[in-house]
Amino acid sequence: MGMDLTFTSRELRLIREMEKRLRSVRTFEDIYAAIQEVMERICRADHLAVGFTRTDGSPGLEWVAPTVQPLLARYSVWAPQGCFVYQYTLDQPNKPARESQMLAGRSLESTETYERSRAAGLKLRHVLATLLFKTRQKFQGGLAMYKDSSREFSARDEALLEAFIPLINDAVSTVQYIEALRFKGDLLTALSMESWPGMVLNAMGRRIEETGTTRAVLNQWFTLNEFSHDVPSEWVDYVKWLSSLDGLLLPIERTLEKKRGRDTLKVSFKPSTILRPGCTLWEVRIREELHWMREDWARKLSRRQMEVADLVKQGAGDADIAQELKISLHTAKEHTKAVYKKTGAEGRLDLVTRGQRS
Structure with missing residues (x-):
């Protein structure tokens, strides 16, 4: 001694x-x-x-x-x-x-x-x-x-x-x-309560844990130079900002969105359900809102034709489409025909079934 x-x-x-x-x-x-x-x-x-x-x-x-x-x-x-x-x-x-x-x-x-x-x-x-x-x-x-x-x-x-x-x-x-x-077991349990991917970040925006499907989604939406320590840099900055407010924010969910064509990535941030004394953790929920139509068909359609196709997907007839888009019935029918012609669909049912994104 x-x-x-x-x-x-x-x-x-x-x-x-x-x-x-x-x-x-x-x-x-x-x-x-x-x-x-x-x-x-x-x-x-x-x-x-x-x-x-x-x-x-x-x-x-x-x-x-x-x-x-x-x-x-x-x-x-x-x-x-x-x-x-x-x-x-x-x-x-x-x-x-x-x-x-x-x-x-x-x-x-x-x-x-x-x-x-x-x-x-x-x-x-x-x-x-x-x-x-x-x-x-x-x-x-x-x-x-x-x-x-x-x-x-x-x-x-x-x-x-x-x-x-x-x-x-x-x-x-x-x-x-x-x-x-x-701790990691508790975090993964909390993350698994939702159906979409997620991760937990500390107050500095560093990743503590993530679900197994998260990485594949991130790699689809972000390039390598958009990451900071395996986390999108914009998320790191956002979490640092949230943490800097030190209790001034109500414990509610806050959301960021990233657009890519007709697809949207919605990312929500809220204080973690797993509490650590003196330590702020943020649960990040990641949800993709992907357009329903397969990409090779979607690329062939104009903006107006896509609006028509979306309404057809919702079950709208030609008269409904005309009313919704404030166009004549004749114009609505012409747009619908153009959609079928460009995609090769043989009708409403075929457009929705074969045109569905896999």
């Missing part, structure tokens, strides 16, 4: 129980519960906060921190520039540090973290924290202990936390794997 750590029999029982529980965790709450008693009793911490990277890849951490949650609200927004804890531990992966090391001579009271803690109704005076990395490229989360009392965290507390980081990291990896499987 680095330095020579000695424990009382009671402390050893707590540590062994923590190790046992960390090896069988299934949720982030399990991890918090497993380490809480050891950190609060052995290290005399008043508060414990454990944050985990989100399954959907969106920025920030998902915190389990019952007593300091107000301080961590929107942490990912202000921490990179305003939190001395985050700034220091980011350069020291898996290395716990006390505030005296992190502040390097500055006073705690001069920091934004301290000011925010006071504004949140907390009286934080000391901190021992680390960021958790499985590898240097795989960021897993963060852990912080706080004290309200004047007694500082010790070198012994620091060494104890460092000794358990590999075990905590393994537990985080286990839960994140379980969460990813469950």
Whole structure:
């Protein structure tokens, strides 16, 4: 464990129980519960906060921190520039540090973290924290202990936390794997409730999951240079805009349309039914409205002749067509004949049956 750590029999029982529980965790709450008693009793911490990277890849951490949650609200927004804890531990992966090391001579009271803690109704005076990395490229989360009392965290507390980081990291990896499987399963279940293709995007427009039929539709409607990370760029921009409104929009469905000849691609966006704390997800439903007539026949008809063919498809007779298009009965009959001649159809039934798009 680095330095020579000695424990009382009671402390050893707590540590062994923590190790046992960390090896069988299934949720982030399990991890918090497993380490809480050891950190609060052995290290005399008043508060414990454990944050985990989100399954959907969106920025920030998902915190389990019952007593300091107000301080961590929107942490990912202000921490990179305003939190001395985050700034220091980011350069020291898996290395716990006390505030005296992190502040390097500055006073705690001069920091934004301290000011925010006071504004949140907390009286934080000391901190021992680390960021958790499985590898240097795989960021897993963060852990912080706080004290309200004047007694500082010790070198012994620091060494104890460092000794358990590999075990905590393994537990985080286990839960994140379980969460990813469950999360993607839930997303696909939600998507499968509709008959048309769909996907789920995070607040940055990145794809989290999609149904199996989605990719074929997208490849029909968009060229390669119209994609950004496998998502149409216009959808990415639209989701970023929706997310930037931060609750100002009512949770209703919003739709974009893309036209291609007589065909339409309708794409609806609505907040996901799968909720993630502090994380905005968008369900995207993709529906093609394809013209009923086969393309080789449709290309032969003028705009007016296509209007006539559409009315024939709806069951209209010549008199109905004349009334609908505000033309004479004679003109309606001439248009109908022209449609049959150009398509090779032998009549109304043949036009609808053989002319149907496959």
